[in-house]
Amino acid sequence: MTSDQARAHIEQRFGAAPGGEGSAIAMAVPLEQWLDLARFAREGLGCHYFSFSTAVDGKEQGLEVVARVENLDAGFSLTMKTHLPAGETSCPSLVPVYRGADWMERECYDMFGIRFAGHPDLRRILLPQDWEGHPLLKSYAVDTPHPPYR
Amino acid sequence: MADPEARKVIELGYGGSERLTMNMGPQHPSAHGVFRAILTLEGETVVAVDAVIGYLHRCHEKLAETLAYTQYPSIASKTDYVAAMTAELAYVRSAELAAKVEVPRRAQYLRVLVAELQRIASHCLWLGTWCLDMGGALGGGATIFLYCIRERELVLDLFESLTGARLLYGFHQVGGTRYDIPAGWAQQCRETVDLIDRRIDEWQEMLEGNAFFLARTRGVGVISRELAQDVGVSGPLIRGSGVAYDIRRAEPYSSYQDFDFKVPVEVAGDCLARYRVRMVEFRESSKIVRQALDGLPEGPISSRPGVKSVAQVRVPKGEAYARVEGARGEVGCYLIADGSAKPYRLKWRGASFSNLAVLPHIIPGHKVADVVAIMGSVDPVFGEVDR
Numbered sequence: 001m002t003s004d005q006a007r008a009h010i011e012q013r014f015g016a017a018p019g020g021e022g023s024a025i026a027m028a029v030p031l032e033q034w035l036d037l038a039r040f041a042r043e044g045l046g047c048h049y050f051s052f053s054t055a056v057d058g059k060e061q062g063l064e065v066v067a068r069v070e071n072l073d074a075g076f077s078l079t080m081k082t083h084l085p086a087g088e089t090s091c092p093s094l095v096p097v098y099r100g101a102d103w104m105e106r107e108c109y110d111m112f113g114i115r116f117a118g119h120p121d122l123r124r125i126l127l128p129q130d131w132e133g134h135p136l137l138k139s140y141a142v143d144t145p146h147p148p149y150r
Numbered sequence: 151m152a153d154p155e156a157r158k159v160i161e162l163g164y165g166g167s168e169r170l171t172m173n174m175g176p177q178h179p180s181a182h183g184v185f186r187a188i189l190t191l192e193g194e195t196v197v198a199v200d201a202v203i204g205y206l207h208r209c210h211e212k213l214a215e216t217l218a219y220t221q222y223p224s225i226a227s228k229t230d231y232v233a234a235m236t237a238e239l240a241y242v243r244s245a246e247l248a249a250k251v252e253v254p255r256r257a258q259y260l261r262v263l264v265a266e267l268q269r270i271a272s273h274c275l276w277l278g279t280w281c282l283d284m285g286g287a288l289g290g291g292a293t294i295f296l297y298c299i300r301e302r303e304l305v306l307d308l309f310e311s312l313t314g315a316r317l318l319y320g321f322h323q324v325g326g327t328r329y330d331i332p333a334g335w336a337q338q339c340r341e342t343v344d345l346i347d348r349r350i351d352e353w354q355e356m357l358e359g360n361a362f363f364l365a366r367t368r369g370v371g372v373i374s375r376e377l378a379q380d381v382g383v384s385g386p387l388i389r390g391s392g393v394a395y396d397i398r399r400a401e402p403y404s405s406y407q408d409f410d411f412k413v414p415v416e417v418a419g420d421c422l423a424r425y426r427v428r429m430v431e432f433r434e435s436s437k438i439v440r441q442a443l444d445g446l447p448e449g450p451i452s453s454r455p456g457v458k459s460v461a462q463v464r465v466p467k468g469e470a471y472a473r474v475e476g477a478r479g480e481v482g483c484y485l486i487a488d489g490s491a492k493p494y495r496l497k498w499r500g501a502s503f504s505n506l507a508v509l510p511h512i513i514p515g516h517k518v519a520d521v522v523a524i525m526g527s528v529d530p531v532f533g534e535v536d537r
Contacts, residue, residue: 001493024471049291049395052504054497056486057273065152066484066497068471072395100382112254126204126536135212136495142216 003076006045007011010078013040023076023130031091034082038097040065041078050100055112057138062086063112067101084114093119111136173418174204174521182279183532187509187521194517200512202380206536214496218460219245222493224320229498230534235268236476237534238322243403243472244483244496245324249465256449257326258405263442264321265310265404265474266435267305267339270346272477273428273435274302277353284366294353295519301349304342324463326452336443343436350432357425367421368418371512371524374419381511382504385479386431387528390416393422397475402473408445409438420525428529457537461469461491478502478529500534 001009003023004095010027014037020021020026029037031100041047064085084091091127093116094101105116106125113134124131128149133140175186184205190198210229214222226241227234239261246253254260278298306316308383313319313329321327331339341426347400357363373383378391388395396413398406414430457463458527465487479501513521 009504048288048376048379050380050504051480052382052482052497052499054484056495068484072393072400075400098382099377099511100504100507101378126206126207128204135209142212 026079028081035092038094050098053104090115199513206532210537218491219463220460227318232531233268233272233477234318235264239472240481240483242322242324244470244485247470248468248474248487252453253327254450255447257451258325259442259446261404266438269435269477271302274298275527282455283522283526289355301346325454330451350429372419380506386427390427391419392417424527464491498537502530502534506530
């Protein structure tokens with residue numbers, strides 16, 4: 001499958017043309033289609049390689065969850081995005097589809113406070129378990145005091 | 151004198167079948183940094199692993215939001231301090247992709263040159279520490295370690311005369327490189343890679359003729375092709391599991407398409423396969439170094455004039471994902487720029503993070519001693535895991 005065929009498949013399945021350039025395909029879907037897109041990427045497009053997932057804090061626009069997967073044989077990548085409305089912190093987990101999402105989503109929870117529904121072990125991963133707040137949120141000041149650490 | 155009561159308790163409490171929880175780390179000689187594994191044991195066999203990371207977390211992603219594109223590269227080298235050259239390269243490439251900055255050909259070749267020297271230095275450290283972990287049977291324990299460190303020093307000498315630093319370089323900048331090679335450096339570089347090539351033969355002979363080494367690595371810590379892709383491991387790990395995935399080939403950057411090199415692939419997926427992949431990579435890297443020196447184009451080393459203020463380098467609104475093949479695999483920077491002189495958001499995709507995430511899947515079923523061999527074969531650098 002070429003990246004152009006993959007684009008056509010995505011458009012056919014989700015009803016919107018994907019973005020991105022060339023072999024780097026980007027596709028944004030509503031929250032309720034997030035898990036469907038991941039399943040489709042894996043089973044329909046052959047994207048078996050899980051590269052990373054993360055989030056971006058858009059301040060008043062809410063959070064955006066991003067995951068990048070790849071079809072190594074065909075040489076194209078798919079960057080999947082979904083948008084959480086302001087105040088929403090719950091998102092379906094991709095762990096049932098990609099085992100690599102386990103640690104990545106734990107990091108995302110740690111840094112952004114996103115609760116991944118269906119994640120088997122959603123604990124903080126980089127920060128101590130008793131840390132308060134989620135540092136990569138834009139509302140988290142760099143000099144936030146944290147006794148007894150700082 | 152021993153308390154007879156205590157002895158009785160031990161005898162009564164021993165059933166021989168219960169599970170034991172054993173803590174390994176965070177300060178453990180084989181941790182290669184600070185890593186804690188909470189092992190659940192049945193006898194000597196591990197049945198579950200809880201990996202605890204984060205001891206070396208320095209808020210790199212938050213920090214990157216507070217530093218300008220000209221300031222951060224020298225800090226970026228601290229994510230993976232064993233292969234700082236490729237870590238910096240991933241960061242500056244993400245800014246270059248987002249801002250569509252051209253890089254002169256000489257700078258591209260210099261980037262390839264240092265990236266490959268860095269791979270040699272990093273693999274030296276990996277081989278030495280891994281063999282040290284596996285202990286006395288391997289030529290007296292510390293022998294291979296000291297041999298590897300001795301050769302790594304030669305590469306660090308080259309970096310020192312190039313950049314003035316031995317570990318964290320600040321060599322790359324948006325638009326090119328900061329330094330050009332000094333007089334006589336090319337000759338010294340050729341002699342170094344020639345010497346290291348000869349030494350690799352010696353190491354290989356020492357290890358592959360050693361029955362203990364083979365017994366401790368063959369069939370140990372097998373990562374299947376499916377698991378490797380599912381978890382997203384990269385570098386020598388995924389190539390040791392039968393997937394020919396190398397970013398230098400898959401998506402050539404910095405003129406890697408000009409170079410002739412092999413991408414080694416092994417299918418066994420065990421510690422020995424990962425070792426074999428890296429041993430070939432050593433030689434392929436020296437080959438690329440020689441080609442880069444032979445073909446080094448003339449010209450400027452940066453497409454960008456010097457700036458008086460750090461705020462002068464701005465990246466237009468947009469996003470980019472830049473990845474490079476580091477010594478441990480896919481080192482990526484996912485950058486969201488908002489038009490200012492600092493990133494809006496920067497995600498570090500550390501190769502070691504994903505590589506380490508495979509451990510809980512492969513360790514169960516092995517003996518405690520194998521945990522050390524498997525950990526070492528993954529070659530984690532905790533600066534890059536915890537960022």
